[in-house]
Amino acid sequence: MANTNVITNIESKTKATKHFNLSDLFFLTGFLIIAYMFKGAVHELLFIPYMLFSLFNAAYLIMPSRYNKGRKNYESLAVMMKKDVLVYRPYYGKDGEEDE
Numbered sequence: 255m256a257n258t259n260v261i262t263n264i265e266s267k268t269k270a271t272k273h274f275n276l277s278d279l280f281f282l283t284g285f286l287i288i289a290y291m292f293k294g295a296v297h298e299l300l301f302i303p304y305m306l307f308s309l310f311n312a313a314y315l316i317m318p319s320r321y322n323k324g325r326k327n328y329e330s331l332a333v334m335m336k337k338d339v340l341v342y343r344p345y346y347g348k349d350g351e352e353d354e
Contacts, residue, residue: 278316285312
């Protein structure tokens with residue numbers, strides 16, 4: 255039989271620059287606006303380091319996730335926070351049998 259490639263999902267992202275999508279820039283802008291709104295809770299001398307820290311955090315969150323292929327870090331965090339902790343998942347020991 256012949257090998258055929260079937261395209262199941264075509265998704266084009268709106269590029270704002272070479273490295274950023276438009277949604278990434280909106281997320282970055284929104285994150286920094288929210289950080290700026292909290293400037294009253296930060297001492298005047300620490301405002302610039304606070305904004306730089308917020309910028310680096312936002313940049314990390316829009317980077318691709320190392321553990322979830324095809325997702326950003328902020329999406330991975332959202333999935334982790336939404337997971338149902340009441341669902342039973344068995345723990346398997348080293349010998350492969352279920353521990354109790």
